[in-house]
Amino acid sequence: MARTQGSHSDITGPKVRQAALRLFARHGYAAVSMRQIAAEVGVQAGALYNYTPDKQTLLFDLMKTHLDELLAAHDALPGGAMPFPALEAFTRFHIRFHAERPDEVFIAYMELRSLEAGNFARIEALRRAYEQRLEDILRHGVEQGAFAVADPRIAAMALIAMLTGINTGFRRGGRLSLPQVQELYWEMVRKSVAA
Amino acid sequence: MARTQGSHSDITGPKVRQAALRLFARHGYAAVSMRQIAAEVGVQAGALYNYTPDKQTLLFDLMKTHLDELLAAHDALPGGAMPFPALEAFTRFHIRFHAERPDEVFIAYMELRSLEAGNFARIEALRRAYEQRLEDILRHGVEQGAFAVADPRIAAMALIAMLTGINTGFRRGGRLSLPQVQELYWEMVRKSVAA
DNA sequence: GTCTATATTACGATAGAC
DNA sequence: GTCTATCGTAATATAGAC
Numbered sequence A, B: 001m002a003r004t005q006g007s008h009s010d011i012t013g014p015k016v017r018q019a020a021l022r023l024f025a026r027h028g029y030a031a032v033s034m035r036q037i038a039a040e041v042g043v044q045a046g047a048l049y050n051y052t053p054d055k056q057t058l059l060f061d062l063m064k065t066h067l068d069e070l071l072a073a074h075d076a077l078p079g080g081a082m083p084f085p086a087l088e089a090f091t092r093f094h095i096r097f098h099a100e101r102p103d104e105v106f107i108a109y110m111e112l113r114s115l116e117a118g119n120f121a122r123i124e125a126l127r128r129a130y131e132q133r134l135e136d137i138l139r140h141g142v143e144q145g146a147f148a149v150a151d152p153r154i155a156a157m158a159l160i161a162m163l164t165g166i167n168t169g170f171r172r173g174g175r176l177s178l179p180q181v182q183e184l185y186w187e188m189v190r191k192s193v194a195a
Numbered sequence C: 001g002t003c004t005a006t007a008t009t010a011c012g013a014t015a016g017a018c
Numbered sequence D: 001g002t003c004t005a006t007c008g009t010a011a012t013a014t015a016g017a018c
Helices: A009-027 A034-041 A045-050 A055-075 A083-099 A102-110 A117-144 A152-164 A166-172 A178-193 B009-027 B034-041 B045-050 B055-075 B083-099 B102-110 B117-144 B152-164 B166-172 B178-193
Strands: none
Touching: A009 A034, A009 A045, A009 A055, A009 A102, A034 A045, A055 A083, A055 A102, A055 A117, A083 A102, A083 A117, A083 A152, A083 A166, A083 A178, A102 A166, A117 A152, A152 A166, A152 A178, A152 B152, A152 B166, A152 B178, A166 A178, A166 B152, A178 B152, A178 B178, B009 B034, B009 B045, B009 B055, B009 B102, B034 B045, B055 B083, B055 B102, B055 B117, B083 B102, B083 B117, B083 B152, B083 B166, B083 B178, B102 B166, B117 B152, B152 B166, B152 B178, B166 B178
16 A cells, blocks of 8 residues: 545544644643654644644634533523532532543643643633632622632632542542542532532 | 852752742743843853753752652651541641642643653652552551551542642632641541441 | 853744655 | 755854963
8 A cells, every 4th residue: 555645624623623632632742743643643734734724723723622611511401599408519510520531620620831822722611711710609609698609709719629639530540430539529619518 | 159240059059949949830841931030030041051950850849849858758647557646647747748839730740741751760769659658558558457448549649639639729719728728628528438 | 150052953834745 | 735955044063272
């Protein structure tokens, strides 16, 4: 066989994003070359530019897609009005969603500094919108008298940091199942904000 | 004494580490060039190699120094035997120590992937040793009946993730003082593990 | 100890053949 | 749409003058 040639845009496009995702998560955006991505896909470096105008846009699109999906998935949650059920739903959702996407999560939190100013602002706004949803749950719970949280803004930040931390340990271990992890974390979250 | 006009090893050495620390934290190890570090110090790139054999060693030394200081500072804490005072001391110590060193913390957590295998193993062992200290406090508290923690290993991971999260918010804000932040976090930590 | 200069390698991105 | 080839630039690290 001489060389592979022909139209593969429908499969190569996703493969490019997938390869970039994996490599950026593992080695970091700046440490990964377009040639490495191309090699992972199975094409030459120049061919990548049929699918992204440049490397920066490739990173931005990965992060934007992830956060759009996060917000959309959270929108689809059955929203409870009661503070504890709402917080529990958020907690279990967050853990499951993030545990299923370790590479996307890693990039979305660690490569913010690799974004150019305009791209950073758009991504940061999405991240902030998600955090706001937890803050709203906490604030509502305080008003209802169910939660005792001195500062909902700080508490939301603290809880999200805690929950997202599963991605450092869950990958290493394998000792516990996802439902077990959800249970352990929900127990801590519940107690930490209970009145 | 017989020092030539261009001799500044006693000041240039620290300046190199300080510049590398700042730039690595801001832009990431892979995105920072030796030329940038040299420019920040005020020398030419070649001169840096009087202070480090290579870029990788420079990163490793920064991380190693940070974790050595962390463990040493924690050793110097007055160690209490009672579960709640011990946990409170750990919590307040962790927050203060990390809030004072945002750049070092950022690097120690985010540039693990930039370390070569051997260096990674040494840094990871130090990080793990610190986490173990919190796990021991939790385990002791459970045995004493003061804490209700189903899995001290996971709980230690969760709490450290939560506490270290201050460095993303504390830099942005300025709304709250360090003692206020310590108080808010200690309240959440205390409740989350209380029996 | 720092400089200038350079060897060597790799990068992102583009052009034109097929 | 992918290839080969290449342009222009910048990287790490070293050598030798001062």
